[in-house]
Amino acid sequence: MINLVSFIPKAVVQGIPLLYGSTGEIVTQKSGNLNLGIPGVMYVGAISGVIGAFNFEQAVKSYQATHEAADTFLTVFVPMLSVMIPLLSCLLGSLIMGLIYCFLTVTLRANQNVTGLAMTTFGVGFGNFFGASLIKLSGADVPSIALTTTSKYFSQKLPFAETTGWFGKIFFSYGPLAYFSILVAIAAAIIIKKTRVGLHLRAVGESPATADSAGINVTMYKYGATCIGCMIAGLGGLYYVMDYATGVWSNDAFGDRGWLAIALVIFTIWKPDMSIFASILFGGLYILYLFLPINIDHMEYQQLYKMIPYVVTLVVLVITSIRNKRENQPPASLGLPYFREER
Amino acid sequence: MAKTNKSEPLFHIAKRSDMTFKKAILVRVIAVVAALVLCAIITMITTGLNPFTVYGSMAKGAFGTVRKSWITVQDTSILLLIALALTPAFKMRFWNIGGEGQVLIGALATSAVMLKLADHLPNPLLIAVMLVAAVLAGGIWGVIPAIFKAKWNTNETLFTLMMNYIATQLVAFFIIVWEYPKGAGKVGIINPKTELGWLPKIGNFMGSKYMLTIFIAVLTTIAMFAYLYYSKQGYEICVVGESENTARYVGINVGKVIIRTMFISGAICGLTGFILVAGIHQTITTSLVGGQGFTAVMVSWLAKFNPFIMIFASLLIIFLKKGAGEVATSCGLNESFSEILTGIIIFFIIGCEFFIRYKIIFNKKSAKGGNK
Numbered sequence: 001m002i003n004l005v006s007f008i009p010k011a012v013v014q015g016i017p018l019l020y021g022s023t024g025e026i027v028t029q030k031s032g033n034l035n036l037g038i039p040g041v042m043y044v045g046a047i048s049g050v051i052g053a054f055n056f057e058q059a060v061k062s063y064q065a066t067h068e069a070a071d072t073f074l075t076v077f078v079p080m081l082s083v084m085i086p087l088l089s090c091l092l093g094s095l096i097m098g099l100i101y102c103f104l105t106v107t108l109r110a111n112q113n114v115t116g117l118a119m120t121t122f123g124v125g126f127g128n129f130f131g132a133s134l135i136k137l138s139g140a141d142v143p144s145i146a147l148t149t150t151s152k153y154f155s156q157k158l159p160f161a162e163t164t165g166w167f168g169k170i171f172f173s174y175g176p177l178a179y180f181s182i183l184v185a186i187a188a189a190i191i192i193k194k195t196r197v198g199l200h201l202r203a204v205g206e207s208p209a210t211a212d213s214a215g216i217n218v219t220m221y222k223y224g225a226t227c228i229g230c231m232i233a234g235l236g237g238l239y240y241v242m243d244y245a246t247g248v249w250s251n252d253a254f255g256d257r258g259w260l261a262i263a264l265v266i267f268t269i270w271k272p273d274m275s276i277f278a279s280i281l282f283g284g285l286y287i288l289y290l291f292l293p294i295n296i297d298h299m300e301y302q303q304l305y306k307m308i309p310y311v312v313t314l315v316v317l318v319i320t321s322i323r324n325k326r327e328n329q330p331p332a333s334l335g336l337p338y339f340r341e342e343r
Numbered sequence: 344m345a346k347t348n349k350s351e352p353l354f355h356i357a358k359r360s361d362m363t364f365k366k367a368i369l370v371r372v373i374a375v376v377a378a379l380v381l382c383a384i385i386t387m388i389t390t391g392l393n394p395f396t397v398y399g400s401m402a403k404g405a406f407g408t409v410r411k412s413w414i415t416v417q418d419t420s421i422l423l424l425i426a427l428a429l430t431p432a433f434k435m436r437f438w439n440i441g442g443e444g445q446v447l448i449g450a451l452a453t454s455a456v457m458l459k460l461a462d463h464l465p466n467p468l469l470i471a472v473m474l475v476a477a478v479l480a481g482g483i484w485g486v487i488p489a490i491f492k493a494k495w496n497t498n499e500t501l502f503t504l505m506m507n508y509i510a511t512q513l514v515a516f517f518i519i520v521w522e523y524p525k526g527a528g529k530v531g532i533i534n535p536k537t538e539l540g541w542l543p544k545i546g547n548f549m550g551s552k553y554m555l556t557i558f559i560a561v562l563t564t565i566a567m568f569a570y571l572y573y574s575k576q577g578y579e580i581c582v583v584g585e586s587e588n589t590a591r592y593v594g595i596n597v598g599k600v601i602i603r604t605m606f607i608s609g610a611i612c613g614l615t616g617f618i619l620v621a622g623i624h625q626t627i628t629t630s631l632v633g634g635q636g637f638t639a640v641m642v643s644w645l646a647k648f649n650p651f652i653m654i655f656a657s658l659l660i661i662f663l664k665k666g667a668g669e670v671a672t673s674c675g676l677n678e679s680f681s682e683i684l685t686g687i688i689i690f691f692i693i694g695c696e697f698f699i700r701y702k703i704i705f706n707k708k709s710a711k712g713g714n715k
Contacts, residue, residue, distance in 0.1 A: 034500065036440075104690065108697035113438050114498060114644045117637050118689040125682020132677035137389065251677070256508060266501055302520035307512035310505045317505070321497040329499060335438075341357065 005166045007284070008292050009173050013244050015283025016174070017042070017254075019181045021261025022268065022275045023188050028229030029265060030192055032205040033105060036116025038233050039258020040123020041097045045234020046241045047127040049086040050249050051134060051152040053242070056085045058140050060149060060326055085119025085241040093161025094234025097123060098227035106222045109337040120258070127237075128251045138231040144248070151247025154239075162342045177235065177241040184232055186274045189273035201225055205331030207339035220340055236261070261285070263313040269320060271299060285309045352706065359702045367699045374695035375659075378688040384555045385683070386667075390674040397670055404669020405662045413550040415658075415665055417623070420560035422657040425632075425639035427567045428611030432485075433640075434571065437492065441503025442529060443636025445481045445609045449616025449627075451514050452480035454534050454627040456622070457533050457540035458521060469540050473619055481613020482606040486512065487535075489605035493598035507636065512631050516705050540620035540709030558617050563611065568650040580604055612636075614668045641689050660685055 021038055029037045035041075060078055067074065101119055104110040135142060158172040192198040204221045208269040211219050240254055241247065264282055268274040289305035320328045362370075383394035390397070406412045425442050432439035456473045464472060484506060491497035523531050534540055545554040571577040583590045583600050590597050618632055638660060646652035667681030 006424070016576070036500075036504075093440035100690065102529065102661060104693050108694050110693040112698060113440065114641055114689075115693055117440070117640050117694065118524045118686055121634075121638065121641075121682050121689070122686025125686060126681040128679035129671075129677045129683055131670075133389075133675075136675055243701055251679075259504065262682070263505060266498075303512050303519060306515070309508055310512075311510040314502065314509075317501055318491055318495070321491065321495040324495070327346075332496075337499070339356075340646050 003271060003291075006168050008280075010287055010290075011284030012174060012178065013283070014286050015279035015281070016178045016181050017236035017240045017244070018261050018264055018282055019185055019241060019258050019275055019279035021179070021233045021258060022264035022279060023272045024229040024231070024236070025184045025199075025262055025265045026229075026270055026272050027192070027232065028189055028226045028273065028309055029270065029334055030201050030205045030331055030336070031225035032208060032331050032336065033222060033226050034112050034116065035101055035102070035119075035226060035229065035333040036113055036207050037097065037119025037123065038230075038262055038319070039256070039316055040120035041094050041128075041230045041233045042237035042240075042261070043127030044097050044123045044237070045090045045094040045131050045231075046190055046194075046237030046248070046254065048234070049238040050145060050147065050241055051130060052089025053082075053086040053147045054134055054145060055138065055246070056081060059150050059220050060140065070230060078149070079153065082153050085184035086147075086150055086238060088156070090238040091231050094237075098230030099223075101306070102223045102226050102228070105337060106219055106226075109339055110298045111333050112337070125252075130251045146243070148245030149246030151242045154242035155246055159267045162180055174188075175239070177239040181235070181239065183274040184235075188232075188270065192272070202266070202331070205333060208333055208339075212338075212340060222338075233258075233261070249278050260309060263310060266299050266330075267315075267316050268311050270330065282309050285312070285324075300309075354703050354705045358668065358700065362699055363427075365491030369606065370695050370699050375688065378691035381691075382684045382687055385687070386670060387397050387682075389680075390670065390676065392670070392674070398666075400670050400673060401662070401666025404667075405665040406670075410548055411665070413553045415661055416555045417556050419559050419654075419657045419661045419663075421619065421623075422635055422642060422651055422661060423560050423640060424563055424615040424618070425635055426642040426646070426653050426657060427563050427650055429536050429639055430567065430643045430650065430653070431577075431580055432608040433582050433643055434648050435580045436477075437489070437601060437605065438500040439488075439503050439608055440487065440500060440637065440640055441485070441488065441506045441606065442612050442639050443632050443634070444503070444507035445512050445612030446482045446616040446619070446632045447507075447510040448484040448637060449477035449481035450620045450627050450631055451510075451517060452465055452476040452613070453540075454521075454530065454533060455517070460528060461534050461537065461539040466539055470542065470621065473540055473621055474614070475690075476694040477617035478610045480592050481615070481616060482610035485609020485612065486602055487607040489602045493601045498700060507587050509703070511629050514627060514631075518627065518629070520534065521550075529628065530626050533620075539583045540621055541625060542618070555628040556622055559614070559618060564650045564654065566609075571648075571650070575601075579662070595685075638685075645689065651694045659688070663688065 015188055021042055024041075025035060025038050039180070060074075062073065097119060101115060104115045105112050105212075114154075121213065136143060146244060155175045157174065160168055160172055164172065185222070191202065200211065203214070203216060203220055208218045211221075225261045237254065239247055240257070245253065260282060263327050264275055268281070270276045285308045286306070289302040292305065381399055386392065387394060391592050392400075404411070405415045407526045425446060429439050429444070453476065454475045456469070458470060458477045460469055472514035473498050488497070488502040488506060491502060492499045518530055519528070521530050522528060542555050544551040545558065571580070579590070579600050582593065582595060583597055587597050590600070600602045616631075620627055624631065642653055642656045642660060645656045648684050663685050664681045668678040670680050
């Protein structure tokens with residue numbers, strides 16, 4: 001039998017990047033933008049955070065060399081900046097990606113699929129390039145990127161995780177960004193479902209022409225939703241590298257999680273609150289093969305288990321389209337550019 | 344048209360239909376040149392080389408030696424083939440981004456036949472069976488999303504995307520089933536001694552082993568052009584793409600066209616998988632296609648679905664890939680640099696489409712409405 005106390009925390013940490021990615025993509029898709037660039041955005045978010053943190057750590061190191069340990073800068077500002085700098089650089093990097101996407105698809109009305117795929121090519125390349133070349137480019141004297149100073153703040157577990165037994169392991173043993181992801185998902189769900197802004201956003205995604213004639217600024221909503229969505233997704237990349245990977249960057253380690261996040265959007269039928277559980281489920285499916293009893297002679301079945309998340313998503317996609325219930329459909333204008341003068 | 348407001352915006356945007364073909368090409372060329380200049384600047388900043396050296400060594404990376412040139416042409420052919428495969432689907436507004444998976448499944452079918460039937464069939468027949476298996480496998484992989492699209496209007500972008508990863512995992516599964524030697528985690532070169540199922544070389548000269556791939560790509564380009572522009576089926580694809588309702592009104596069976604077109608799309612992807620395994624690598628890995636299924640989407644779209652322009656678009660992408668890879672490695676940097684440059688160029692070309700399709704009209708003060 002699977003040991004749940006060790007399985008659930010592993011599923012959760014796998015699920016958090018997916019939760020960020022899917023929440024970001026849901027917010028984006030609600031505005032009618034099908035952003036296939038999310039995998040790229042998550043890479044850019046991760047590497048931007050790493051670049052910020054890396055330069056910061058190098059600066060701290062050279063500062064430490066000339067000052068004593070009890071210096072106020074080191075004791076007061078370094079912990080604060082260790083969190084702020086990676087976080088802000090991650091948000092900035094993802095925001096720029098969001099702006100590129102919006103400028104091309106909303107302002108210049110380019111094809112969303114092509115733009116998204118180009119963003120993924122660009123973003124993954126950007127991540128791998130800087131991940132592998134950062135040390136050489138910055139001229140630092142270290143063998144590999146290992147962000148120990150900053151990442152320890154991101155992977156800080158709750159204080160009572162160790163003392164409360166299995167309960168603590170399952171609920172308290174995560175870094176701050178993990179809890180934040182759940183807050184973001186709940187907030188997104190409430191804003192989309194219950195507020196006026198959310199209503200407007202859904203109107204833009206369902207029928208931009210109707211929204212436009214009702215006086216809603218379609219362009220603003222599309223830009224806003226996509227950029228915020230990208231920033232949320234970028235945090236998923238940051239969580240992965242700073243908490244899950246404890247500040248160690250390795251190329252292509254993030255893998256196809258970005259696409260899995262897009263799959264989750266369909267799986268949760270465009271509901272961020274559902275995505276909290278679905279992400280953990282997908283996270284579990286992603287690593288399930290490690291926990292199932294394996295026969296050394298038949299290692300190949302591991303590969304089939306890895307297929308499960310995608311098959312499950314396909315089944316959901318097919319069922320929702322067959323049942324054709326109105327509330328379970330993708331936003332009606334998903335993937336289509338809006339041009340006021342076009343009928 | 345535009346309303347007469349009290350506070351009129353500075354400009355408005357109108358659709359244009361009057362741009363000549365020459366002018367449209369010119370806009371695209373300007374965009375590519377602008378992108379290349381930006382790429383040169385970025386390369387200068389990151390590597391410290393001057394722009395002429397950059398493009399000099401890029402050209403060296405792609406065409407530096409005779410062998411490099413042949414490989415560049417061969418890789419262009421592969422990318423071109425996948426782009427050609429996706430094109431009929433795109434013309435129908437069916438977003439087949441599952442090229443990656445369809446090629447992989449074709450490659451998988453090829454390897455299966457190559458491994459299991461090599462001892463039972465004479466070589467020419469073996470190759471024929473491999474080809475048929477690959478084309479059918481790719482075609483079926485393409486038809487699955489098409490059936491759901493035709494019947495229940497299931498979103499094909501997301502469907503084909505998922506099919507990619509299912510194909511990848513299937514390949515990963517069979518690699519371990521077939522791994523040789525046991526525990527190696529890879530299949531290795533298939534039939535290394537007997538060379539059974541390997542595609543033959545054409546002629547006996549320097550680049551002869553690349554010729555067959557290039558030949559198939561050229562043939563497919565011409566065939567696809569004829570199919571899309573001069574056949575009844577090509578016309579039907581076009582009508583379905585423009586308006587499904589019109590298609591239905593004139594008596595086209597839309598579902599049938601969708602399924603048929605996706606079979607063709609998948610089948611050519613399968614053919615590409617066949618070439619990759621039997622003609623080039625003689626083995627199968629999960630990264631065999633290496634994201635080209637996605638790159639091909641951009642190639643096809645950049646060429647405005649014109650098979651002949653696709654030749655140049657794929658050459659441009661492969662040139663960047665080889666060239667930027669060379670520049671990066673010679674400076675001790677990571678090869679992914681090429682993906683950054685590819686991304687930038689595509690952003691520029693995507694952006695410039697706007698200026699071909701629309702015009703910006705600056706509103707004169709107190710002008711009533713738009714000037715038509």
